[in-house]
Amino acid sequence: VARLFVESALSEGAAVPLTGDQAHYLGRVMRRAPGDPVRLFNGRDGEWLGRVAALRKSAGEVRVEACARPQGAEPDLWLVFAALKRGPTDFLVEKATEIGVSVLWPMATRRTVVERTKAERLRAIAIEASEQCDRLTVPEIRPFASFDEVMARWPADRRILLCDEQREAAPIAEALARLDGPARAAPWAVMTGPEGGWDPSELDLLRNRPIVTPVALGPRLLRAETAALAALSCWQAQAGDWRSPRSDSVPSR
Amino acid sequence: VARLFVESALSEGAAVPLTGDQAHYLGRVMRRAPGDPVRLFNGRDGEWLGRVAALRKSAGEVRVEACARPQGAEPDLWLVFAALKRGPTDFLVEKATEIGVSVLWPMATRRTVVERTKAERLRAIAIEASEQCDRLTVPEIRPFASFDEVMARWPADRRILLCDEQREAAPIAEALARLDGPARAAPWAVMTGPEGGWDPSELDLLRNRPIVTPVALGPRLLRAETAALAALSCWQAQAGDWRSPRSDSVPSR
Numbered sequence: 001v002a003r004l005f006v007e008s009a010l011s012e013g014a015a016v017p018l019t020g021d022q023a024h025y026l027g028r029v030m031r032r033a034p035g036d037p038v039r040l041f042n043g044r045d046g047e048w049l050g051r052v053a054a055l056r057k058s059a060g061e062v063r064v065e066a067c068a069r070p071q072g073a074e075p076d077l078w079l080v081f082a083a084l085k086r087g088p089t090d091f092l093v094e095k096a097t098e099i100g101v102s103v104l105w106p107m108a109t110r111r112t113v114v115e116r117t118k119a120e121r122l123r124a125i126a127i128e129a130s131e132q133c134d135r136l137t138v139p140e141i142r143p144f145a146s147f148d149e150v151m152a153r154w155p156a157d158r159r160i161l162l163c164d165e166q167r168e169a170a171p172i173a174e175a176l177a178r179l180d181g182p183a184r185a186a187p188w189a190v191m192t193g194p195e196g197g198w199d200p201s202e203l204d205l206l207r208n209r210p211i212v213t214p215v216a217l218g219p220r221l222l223r224a225e226t227a228a229l230a231a232l233s234c235w236q237a238q239a240g241d242w243r244s245p246r247s248d249s250v251p252s253r
Numbered sequence: 254v255a256r257l258f259v260e261s262a263l264s265e266g267a268a269v270p271l272t273g274d275q276a277h278y279l280g281r282v283m284r285r286a287p288g289d290p291v292r293l294f295n296g297r298d299g300e301w302l303g304r305v306a307a308l309r310k311s312a313g314e315v316r317v318e319a320c321a322r323p324q325g326a327e328p329d330l331w332l333v334f335a336a337l338k339r340g341p342t343d344f345l346v347e348k349a350t351e352i353g354v355s356v357l358w359p360m361a362t363r364r365t366v367v368e369r370t371k372a373e374r375l376r377a378i379a380i381e382a383s384e385q386c387d388r389l390t391v392p393e394i395r396p397f398a399s400f401d402e403v404m405a406r407w408p409a410d411r412r413i414l415l416c417d418e419q420r421e422a423a424p425i426a427e428a429l430a431r432l433d434g435p436a437r438a439a440p441w442a443v444m445t446g447p448e449g450g451w452d453p454s455e456l457d458l459l460r461n462r463p464i465v466t467p468v469a470l471g472p473r474l475l476r477a478e479t480a481a482l483a484a485l486s487c488w489q490a491q492a493g494d495w496r497s498p499r500s501d502s503v504p505s506r
Contacts, residue, residue: 098479099471133473133474133476170498171497173490218353218497220387222386230482234490237425237426238426242470243424243426245423
C-alpha cells in the first residue's frame with residue numbers, strides 16, 4: 001500500500017488533497033486508481049488508512065477511513081553536521097531519517113567548503129525517506145547556519161555526542177555505556193565536522209563544555225557521512241529506540 | 254601525502270611500478286612530480302613512505318624509503334549481503350570498507366532482483382576507500398553466489414549477526430552485550446537480506462542454526478544498505494576494533 005506524508009489534518013471521513021507530485025506518483029508510478037487503498041501520516045495525527053477518491057494528472061484526493069496507528073513519542077535526537085557536497089549530504093539526510101533523527105541541522109564550520117544547502121531539497125529527501133521507512137514524522141530541516149550561530153543558539157540541556165578524530169576521545173560504545181541517569185534522560189545531538197576536520201579552536205570550545213561527550217570511531221579515518229551514520233546507529237542501539245524490539249512500532253524513550 | 258595500494262612487495266629501496274590509473278591520479282589529479290612523497294601499502298608488508306622516482310602519462314615508479322607502520326591484525330568481520338542495485342551496492346562497499354570489514358560477499362537470495370555484481374568494479378571501490386581511510390588491507394570481494402551456495406560453503410565456526418526485520422529478534426545492542434566468551438572470540442559475519450525481505454524458508458534455515466544471532470534494528474524499516482551499515486557499526490563499536498581508542502592505529506581483537 002502506498003504511503004504518503006500530507007500536511008492536512010487526518011480524521012475519519014476527511015478529504016485530503018494530494019499535491020501534483022503525489023498525484024503523479026500514485027497514478028503514473030504506482031498505477032493506482034480511485035478506490036485503491038493509501039496510507040497517510042502528517043506527523044501529528046498518527047497513521048490513517050484511506051482510499052483514492054479522485055486522481056487526475058496533477059491533482060487528486062484521498063478519503064480518510066480509519067486510524068491504523070496512533071502518534072507516539074519518537075527519539076529526540078538531532079544530527080548537526082558540517083555541510084558536505086550534494087551527493088553525501090543527500091545520502092546522509094536519507095539515512096539519518098531512516099535511523100530516526102528528529103532534526104537535521106547543516107552548518108558551516110571553519111573548514112567547511114560547502115557554502116549552502118537547499119532546505120527544500122533536503123526536506124523532499126527526508127519526506128520520501130520517512131514515507132518509505134514507516135516513520136510517523138518527518139525530521140525538521142534547520143536552515144544552514146555557521147558553527148558560531150549553532151553554538152550561540154544551542155539549548156542548554158541538549159547534550160552533544162561529538163565525533164572527534166583525535167586520540168583522547170573515548171570509544172563510542174564505552175562512552176554510551178557509562179552515561180549516567182541524567183545524561184540518559186537528556187535530549188541529544190550527534191555532531192560531525194567537515195572532510196577537512198575540525199579547526200582546533202572549534203574542538204577547544206566543544207571539549208570545554210560539560211554537555212559535550214567526544215567519542216572515537218575506531219582506528220580508520222571515516223568519511224564525515226560514514227562517521228555520522230555510525231554514531232547515530234550506535235546511539236540508537238545503546239540509548240535510543242533500537243533498545244526496544246521491532247514489535248513496538250511506536251516506542252518512547 | 255597521496256596514499257596508494259600496490260600489489261608489489263614493499264621493502265627499503267624497492268622500486269614499485271605504478272599502474273596507468275595511479276600515474277594519472279598522481280600526475281594529473283594530485284599534480285605530483287618526481288621527488289614528491291607517497292605512502293604505499295599492499296595488505297601484507299605494512300605502510301611505507303616512498304618518493305615518486307618517475308612519472309609519465311600512464312606509467313610511473315615509486316622508490317620505497319622507510320616503513321611507517323607495521324602490518325597488524327585487523328577485525329575478521331565479513332559482510333554477506335543480498336545484492337542491491339548499482340548505486341546502493343557501490344555505496345555499501347565503500348562504507349563497509351571504511352567501517353572495517355575483511356570480506357564482502359554479494360549473494361542472490363530468493364527475493365533478490367539483481368542478477369549479478371561486477372567484482373572488478375567493487376574491488377576498485379574497495380581499493381579507493383581503503384586508500385582514503387588509512388587501512389592497511391583491502392577487503393576481499395567474493396564472487397556473487399546464491400544463498401544456497403553461501404550456506405553450503407559456510408565455515409563451521411563463523412558466527413552470523415542476522416539483520417532480521419521480524420519481531421522476535423533481540424535488539425542489537427542487547428544481543429552484542431550478552432555474547433559469551435567463545436562467541437566474542439569467534440569470527441563473525443553480518444548478513445542482510447534484499448529490499449523485498451528474506452523468504453520465510455531462508456529465515457527458517459538461518460534461525461535454526463546455533464551460529465546465527467538474529468538482531469533487530471529498531472521500529473523503522475531500514476533500507477538494506479542502511480541496515481548493513483548500522484549493524485556493522487554496532488558490531489565494531491561493541492565487539493570489534495572500535496573498542497580501542499583511536500591512537501591504536503593497528504589494533505587487534
